[in-house]
Amino acid sequence: FFYYMITPMLNGKAILKELSSLLNIQENFYQNTRQILVAPLRQFSQVMSLVFDITAPNFSSTKKVHSEFIASNYDLCCRLQPQWLVPEREIPIYSQLAQRCQVHFENQLNLEQFQQRSFFFQNYAHIGLFSVNATHQIVKFNLSNDYLKTLENPSATLIAYFINSNNKLQVANKVTFNGLSCSNFIQPFELYQQQKLNFLHFQSNANYCLVYLAKKLSTQEIFNQLLQKPLLTTEAFHKHLTQSQFKIQIVSTSEEDDEELELQNETISLQSVLTLKKLQFPVRSSLCRHFNKVMELEDYLAQIRAGKQATCHICGKPSDFSQLFVDAMSYYLLQKGYSGSVVVGEGIEQLGKEDLDKEEESENVW
Ligand SMILES: [Zn+2]
Structure with missing residues (x-):
């Protein structure tokens, strides 16, 4: 039950820029990988696959295979939401990148129970897990254009779970999303109100706020x-x-x-x-x-x-x-x-x- 916690969330492009700078390579290196050494190239594709949950070539593959993988996925990753998968073993460059992006390792939280917690929604994509406290009760997150497009569909919505440190759902007394105030809601809280803003203000004793892109299930479903x-x-x-x-x-x-x-x-x-x-x-x-x-x-x-x-x-x-x-x-x-x-x-x-x-x-x- 290990998971990464993201707060605040950087977009894909900003993360790849940080990674390039950590590896001392030019930001647009992927357009011409010939002058790059094989070691940073392998590290780049390995970390890229962990951040964005895409399958990378075997670490020991040739330089050509890695550069082709990066070249064909770079633009896609700029648009993807980071997933920050947990590696099987410690990868120093990955830990450094997580630190730079203010991603904290969290080993107490069991998110699996929230993967499909509600009978009214089907979770579609993980937007982020945010650490909150009594004085910092606001959550801001970036939504990629793909997600904004998905949210134009009336059956798509954003939902939030408020969770305390004992992995229990916590009731939020009052939630303001994009300036709209709601109370007496069911959990998870449905966020999206057909607006493009993406911040959430609430009153709760929760320690974490977990946000998903979800599909509203029909009565028939x-x-x-x-x-x-x-x-x-x-x-x-x-x-x-x-x-x-x-x-x-x-x-x-x-x-x-x-x-x-x-x-x-x-x-x-x-x-x-x-x-x-x-x-x-x-x-x-x-x-x-x-x-x-x-x-x-x-x-x-x-x-x-x-x-x-x-x-x-x-x-x-x-x-x-x-x-x-x-x-x-x-x-x-x-x-x-x-x-x-x-x-x-x-x-x-x-x-x-x-x-x-x-x-x-x-x-x-x-
Ligand atoms: Zn009855």
Whole structure:
């Protein structure tokens, strides 16, 4: 769990300029590498590959191979965000460069847990890890043109995690990004507000601020994640679901496990209890005991995005994302084309189906 910490961040071009000067070679040497000795050339390509996470030729390769590698990647690296990979062994010139670029070695922080921490975003690129403290609560970073272009896409965003020295996510009380103030946000905090500025001001006890370029997941994509888990249902409905391809998990309908398995007709509502719209993505908390009504994932996400607590809005039970599952019976009925209210007992009966048919008929008359 070693990682490099970057603060402040230099752009690729500035880093390569520092490296050239450390190796005592001209800044534009790569256009004509004949007058350069093989040793600095090898060091240059080795360090370049570590800073920018690109595969370099073997260190013992010929001078020609190294100079071709540098010539073909130099311009690209000027535009890339530095990654500062951790080398397997100490490389003095790399350490010196890191020092010059104010990159500090950090061995306490476990970033892997944040690589894919959120269910609402997919991390796309690491922008930087910044050290912060009570008096220095501002973060500034450079975004390459490639990243700015990516951010023009409405599904792209910047997100920030605030982390304390125990590797725990830290709640920031108030965050100002590009002059826009926000509070009551979910973590990670979504930064990008369609502006080109790139500084972040916040109030927090956090020790670090971790910034990613990320993709905002659509409701469908989030639902697809939930479909990877077993779908929940109750014993009474199980027999109707044997034809489905679902991986089912049975949940008791009562708090006590010794429930009566008496089969009775149950009316299932396929409407959102909040908006009365037809359910699209029926979900439930693993703690919920109601099977005739379920949550709509859209409503759940709206609640989370508004900074409200992750609870079931039908029964109030806690329902963070790890407790959220697809409701098997509602999902099955929706897939079979049912809507409104459906009675499930020995069979499945659409309530109000006749009325719907009549409406369709009257439409045909017109
Ligand atoms: Zn509930």
